[in-house]
Amino acid sequence: MSEITMRVWRGDANGGDFESYTTERSDGEVILDVIHRIQATEAPDLACRWNCKAGKCGSCAVEVNGKPRLMCMTRIDTLPEGPVTLTPMKTFPIIRDLVTDVSFNYVQAKKVPALLPPPMPAEGYRMFQEDVERSQEFRKCIECFMCQDVCHVIRDHEENKENYAGPRFFIRHAELEMHPLDTNDRRDFVREEAGLGMCNITKCCTEVCPEHIKITDNAIIPLKERVVDAHYDPVAWLGRKILRKTKTSATDAAVQPAP
């Protein structure tokens, strides 16, 4: 059994410092295992979040050597030799140790205009696999908020938070925009309130997504095209949206937009 040293940020809004913990480790362990061992022995008050321990809930994101990672899915043996540095996500205000206040994201979630489906036929909607797949990609999101953490628009500019939804919610808008049942017109919102224009497609968000969602290519870029189209040529947008609906549902009235 070998040893591992973790340099963990300990502190709160009033400041803090790194604390080093050296513990044993066994084969196949992930960072969260080591943190749990530290909690069970030296530091029972070391604050961190976790739930599923299997990359499914998105609770345990922290910055590992400066990059956001899920603690439960990062095996120690994949990291470079030497001490591992753990810090809380930088974009969000710290609560304590590795726990941050992620309420920014819940505020953004509240602003999203809801799905507006046509009335449901008694036997349910008909939708086809190829039509649901695009939105399904975005619904894989586990809300770890690591993409939000790396996005420079809010990471380095607190003042932008007010008017910027961030990549997590760009995919949410894209999901709804491409949802076979949605009839809501969300163009103005995306352009004016969500701050899509501030994104300059650096792709940092896509790189960190643990669900491998192609945030930029499949959501942000198509969304930008739609919003820009809509802005300059509403008829073209309408054509696109209706085309999408008819194409997805030529055989079934259930997914036609409400007249």
Place this chain on the structure above:
Amino acid sequence: MTTIETHDYDILIIGAGGAGRRAASEAQQQGLRVGIITKSLLGKAHTVMAEGGMAAAMGNVHSEDNWKVHFRDTMRGGKYLNNFRMAELHAKEAPERVLELEQWGALFDRTKDGKILQRDFGGHRYARLAHVGDRTGLELIRTLQQKVVSMDIDVYMECKVLKLLKDSEGTIAGAVAYWRHNGEFVTFSAKSVILATGGAGKSWKFTSNSWEGTGDGHAMALWAGSELMDMEAIQFHPTGMVWPLSVRGLLVTEGVRGDGGVLRNSLGERFMFNYVAPMFRAETAETEEEADKWYDDHSAGRRPPELLPRDEVSRAINAEVKAGRGSPHGGVFLDIASRRSAEFIRRRLPSMYHQFMELAGVDITREPMEIGPTCHYIMGGVKVDAETAATKTPGLFAAGEVAAGLHGANRLGGNSLSDLIVFGKRAGEGAVSYIAAGGGSGKFKQSDVDTAIAEALEPFDRAEGENPYDIQRDLQDMMQANVGIIRTGDELEFALGELEKLSDRVRKIKVKGGRAYNPGWNLATDLPSMITVSKCVAMGALNRKESRGGHTRNDFPEPVAEMGTVNFTETSKDGKWDGAFKIEARPIPTITPELKALLEEAK
């Protein structure tokens, strides 16, 4: 004492998994003021971890399917300890509840003709589980989260309820809680409370449950005067990961078997053919050829034995390992690699593929997985009325995993997610009608709040004492060893004695650090619930002198007819976590002739 933050609601919902959210949206829709409390962030409850799917007899894949078959399967899976009315309502209402989710944005995988696709699971006669790959729970929780958010329901996140509060009449009046982020206390007054706190698997060493599964709702209901029922019925899911040690217990979805995966021992044998109980023989394949035909065409052969109910499969795995035919790390092999194409596996089971690749370094499209039973689900829970989800305590309702009845002695896979939406809605309606009929006063006794707070703070005051993590570890080791998948009377007696010793240690906990986001302190507040629940499980197990469903006694290896006619219920004598509990055998109500006929038909 300084003044405490207080909130007032018509209905307070404790728990933001599927059941809590479905209850909340129902109640708010009917015009009541609703608040939801969750001890983690919104969207992180156990429901998010569910993989395989949600059972509903929609008949999209096999048109022969209908509520009657689903009812029968549920009762048989539960070895007839189930509340038949709950099983009936569940089977009848699940399809509508699932369809409704699509109105709120859920996108399930589709059949060729554009309906919701359904997959095969253990114990379900037909392909019945609506799903999205192997992340169905995420779809359910996100859909309901977005619904709750769009309805502007108040949510208190990372706020942990310590105790339920009652008024001077003994009617539920609210709850006292504390905020994780700063350790401050908060009270909620309410005319009615719905418990949707999920399960209790964290008391076992190898479990698929997270830190949240400490059975708080079970315990709080008992302390408040409600009855717990069937607590001995714990589901050990047959397929948990066994290696690396650090992920031992992590779930491997039953969908692997539903999609063609088979179990093999170290000799390479498909051993499940040797473990088909008489009750299931008529409908289970006898040879590998017959079983393999079934996957493509359910009328061409009978079901593969890998898809027997979970209790049967877990016991079989246990027996193979005991007989020395286990895998290198003490499990058996689950093999889908040799049976399905890599492309199929990655498309149908993407998160299993990643889970094994990243955590175990195993490519499941090329190699078998090593798996073994893991503590997964508690069938037992708060005894409720089938129609309204009301408990014995006036004003208190319970739905989801915290409630008992639907699943009897063993739950079928996929029946939990549908349970959440069927009985979540019913609990919401139940609380609304209760309030319409007068409801509670919401006037809790301040002295109860003071006591709860003083108890919670005690561990800070001691100069020295026990580390809560040490107690948790010892509790888990002890429960795993003595109240695990195979039980004996001696071990259960021993366990009850050990629980008394552990209680003594809980009373001596010393918490280090401050109150703000302190996991050690949080664990100290969990341990009383964990002890209460563990004790109820051990007492139930000791009294059920037979083997049935999720409860297996080495000293009583067979089912006993008379035991099949009773449920064991437990109550608290003094409302204390370390107090005395009473256990009683209660006759199961007589099933209606109509429903009985459905069970007979199937025999």
